[in-house]
Amino acid sequence: xNSRIVSFLFAVLTMLLSTNVFAAAPIKIGALFAVTGPAAxxxxxxxxxxxxxxxxxxxxxxxxxxxxxxxxxxxxxxxTKAVQLATKLIKDDKVVAIIGPSTTGxxxxxxxxxxxxxxxxxxxxxxxxxxxxxxxxxxxxAQNDALAVGRIFEYLQKHKQTNVAILTVSDGFGASGxxxxxxxxxxxxxxxxxxxxxxxxxxxxxxxxxxxxxxNAQAIICWGTNPGPAVxxxxxxxxxxxxxxxxxxxxxxxxxxxxxxxxxEGVKLPSGKVLVSDLLPKSESQKKALVSFVKDYQNHYKxxxxxxxxxxxxxxxxxxxxxxxxxxxxxxxxxxxxxxxNFFGIxxxxxxxxxxxxxxxxxxxxxVEIKNRDWVIVK
Amino acid sequence: MQFDQILQxxxxxxxxxxxxxxxxxxxxxxxxxxxxxxxxxxEFVMLGGLLTLTCLDLLKxxxxxxxxxxxxxxxxxGLLFERLAIRPLRQPTPINLVIITIGGSILIRGLAMLIWxxxxxxxxxxxxxxxxxxxxxTMLPQHLWIFAITVVIIVINKFYFYHTISGKAMRAxxxxxxxxxxxxxxxxxxxxxxxxxxxxxxxxxGIIVAPLTMTAYDVGVMLGLKGFCAxxxxxxxxxMATVVGGLLLGVLESLGAGLISSGYKDAIAFxxxxxxxxxxxxxxxxxxxxxxx
Numbered sequence: 001x002n003s004r005i006v007s008f009l010f011a012v013l014t015m016l017l018s019t020n021v022f023a024a025a026p027i028k029i030g031a032l033f034a035v036t037g038p039a040a041x042x043x044x045x046x047x048x049x050x051x052x053x054x055x056x057x058x059x060x061x062x063x064x065x066x067x068x069x070x071x072x073x074x075x076x077x078x079x080t081k082a083v084q085l086a087t088k089l090i091k092d093d094k095v096v097a098i099i100g101p102s103t104t105g106x107x108x109x110x111x112x113x114x115x116x117x118x119x120x121x122x123x124x125x126x127x128x129x130x131x132x133x134x135x136x137x138x139x140x141x142a143q144n145d146a147l148a149v150g151r152i153f154e155y156l157q158k159h160k161q162t163n164v165a166i167l168t169v170s171d172g173f174g175a176s177g178x179x180x181x182x183x184x185x186x187x188x189x190x191x192x193x194x195x196x197x198x199x200x201x202x203x204x205x206x207x208x209x210x211x212x213x214x215x216n217a218q219a220i221i222c223w224g225t226n227p228g229p230a231v232x233x234x235x236x237x238x239x240x241x242x243x244x245x246x247x248x249x250x251x252x253x254x255x256x257x258x259x260x261x262x263x264x265e266g267v268k269l270p271s272g273k274v275l276v277s278d279l280l281p282k283s284e285s286q287k288k289a290l291v292s293f294v295k296d297y298q299n300h301y302k303x304x305x306x307x308x309x310x311x312x313x314x315x316x317x318x319x320x321x322x323x324x325x326x327x328x329x330x331x332x333x334x335x336x337x338x339x340x341x342n343f344f345g346i347x348x349x350x351x352x353x354x355x356x357x358x359x360x361x362x363x364x365x366x367x368v369e370i371k372n373r374d375w376v377i378v379k
Numbered sequence: 380m381q382f383d384q385i386l387q388x389x390x391x392x393x394x395x396x397x398x399x400x401x402x403x404x405x406x407x408x409x410x411x412x413x414x415x416x417x418x419x420x421x422e423f424v425m426l427g428g429l430l431t432l433t434c435l436d437l438l439k440x441x442x443x444x445x446x447x448x449x450x451x452x453x454x455x456x457g458l459l460f461e462r463l464a465i466r467p468l469r470q471p472t473p474i475n476l477v478i479i480t481i482g483g484s485i486l487i488r489g490l491a492m493l494i495w496x497x498x499x500x501x502x503x504x505x506x507x508x509x510x511x512x513x514x515x516x517t518m519l520p521q522h523l524w525i526f527a528i529t530v531v532i533i534v535i536n537k538f539y540f541y542h543t544i545s546g547k548a549m550r551a552x553x554x555x556x557x558x559x560x561x562x563x564x565x566x567x568x569x570x571x572x573x574x575x576x577x578x579x580x581x582x583x584x585g586i587i588v589a590p591l592t593m594t595a596y597d598v599g600v601m602l603g604l605k606g607f608c609a610x611x612x613x614x615x616x617x618x619m620a621t622v623v624g625g626l627l628l629g630v631l632e633s634l635g636a637g638l639i640s641s642g643y644k645d646a647i648a649f650x651x652x653x654x655x656x657x658x659x660x661x662x663x664x665x666x667x668x669x670x671x672x
Contacts, residue, residue, distance in 0.1 A: 197642045
């Protein structure tokens with residue numbers, strides 16, 4: 001036998017053997033994230049995290065002997081593109097479930113597609129209308145604004161600070177926050193004495209704060225994403241406003257402290273637990289997931305894992321658990337997802353049911369205070 | 380209390396207005412030398428802030444060295460912009476030039492996004508953050524810097540245009556380009572100068588305001604538009620009229636936000652802009668044929 005035949009046989013043998021090992025085809029999971037464009041601050045960590053988690057699951061041998069394959073597309077934050085890519089994922093890539101999109105607008109656009117094609121969609125965006133009313137094929141992992149508002153109001157009620165001034169940004173995030181703040185105020189016995197807004201690109205909020213200073217507010221709640229709230233904190237310090245300042249979970253990152261500097265001291269805000277994962281007591285049921293996520297992300301990307309990555313982490317793990325329980329078709333995965341109980345994720349403890357596809361309770365948020373340029377949990 | 384509030388609104392308004400004024404003067408200098416509105420003016424404001432940040436963080440320069448450095452690089456950017464985008468144009472009709480400046484602004488913004496990312500960045504104040512009380516109102520040391528630097532720049536500006544040969548030559552171009560060319564003034568060089576001066580002024584505005592407002596790749600858009608408003612109120616003069624226009628705009632915005640509704644803050648600026656354009660296109664203080672410089 002000459003050497004050419006030997007090597008040919010060897011190659012055939014290897015191929016045969018390897019197909020034996022990987023007999024089961026991988027399970028394809030689709031993902032739509034806004035990796036570029038205005039919502040890139042959401043999409044990028046989400047994509048990174050999803051990739052990281054899927055790689056790790058595969059490294060550990062996959063789920064029930066089958067590998068997962070992540071097919072991720074970039075929507076650039078564009079709803080039209082998200083719809084096209086969702087169709088592509090379902091028709092061409094034949095995925096069993098879709099993770100994402102990153103923003104509420106895109107998710108709302110993709111929902112009809114998922115419903116029609118009967119493929120489960122686990123959205124990573126926060127808008128409460130995604131799962132209210134409940135849609136058969138749609139779940140989500142990001143916390144509702146309503147839960148964050150509830151956290152702040154609970155604290156204010158406890159400390160008898162019932163006259164509140166609100167200052168919200170005039171974009172989608174601020175509008176939704178303002179709606180929730182006004183809707184829930186009565187339930188906690190809170191009176192909104194001043195209701196102001198500012199533009200997302202505004203550079204000076206002293207006028208609004210001066211007005212608030214002139215009112216009898218006992219607390220100021222500012223609802224926005226960076227950089228607006230940092231300007232508000234700085235302006236409040238400049239004006240010598242002594243009223244306690246509350247922010248939204250929209251600024252729960254170190255970036256806010258960097259931007260606001262000393263003015264951030266004493267600011268309180270509701271935050272997902274990722275931020276304070278190392279401060280949580282050992283008894284905390286989410287602690288294990290949180291610590292491992294933060295550590296992994298640090299190792300892979302040399303950056304701190306944040307909430308947004310956490311939404312993708314939760315989505316992949318929820319899927320993994322559903323598949324582990326024996327589901328491998330879109331409809332069986334959907335049914336298993338709905339049966340998820342006490343899943344301790346990054347965003348909180350998930351309990352999905354036929355009536356609730358958001359799955360989180362108020363414990364998804366902790367109230368934190370900024371002290372010495374770091375976070376402290378408010379008891 | 381009411382009086383304190385008004386005082387605070389006016390003080391806040393004046394300090395934002397000073398920034399609008401600086402940007403507005405940049406608009407009018409170029410308008411007077413070339414007859415075009417340079418919509419990339421706001422991008423130089425952004426460049427000033429972000430370049431200062433780079434000088435401080437990356438090159439570890441002290442703040443007094445970082446600022447001239449950032450202004451110099453922004454001026455260079457203005458020079459390149461004129462040389463590469465404005466001068467080579469075959470048919471320099473105003474509409475072509477305006478569209479080029481809009482394109483240029485998108486390009487500069489895009490590059491800035493790639494270089495500095497999409498995050499907002501903070502720059503330390505020049506001299507501390509302890510508020511200074513004036514009557515019942517407060518302001519920051521940084522506000523004093525803004526007022527002082529604005530005044531200094533306006534004085535230098537005045538001196539340049541009225542007491543130096545090249546400033547006088549630029550004014551000549553503003554009155555009549557062809558006549559200026561006939562008496563031996565190099566009009567193209569004057570255009571280049573005008574771009575350099577206004578990009579430097581834009582950069583200074585961006586730097587002195589950055590400690591208060593923070594800076595990001597896209598701050599130029601809104602600041603640029605507000606500066607444009609100021610220039611329109613001032614009738615595109617590069618003198619006191621635009622300064623008053625900027626201050627007026629800042630105070631009205633601040634009073635409007637405080638006394639009427641904060642939701643209409645930007646609307647106030649643009650309603651004023653439209654009213655001026657409809658009713659007094661020569662500017663609030665202009666005579667029908669106003670002095671342009």
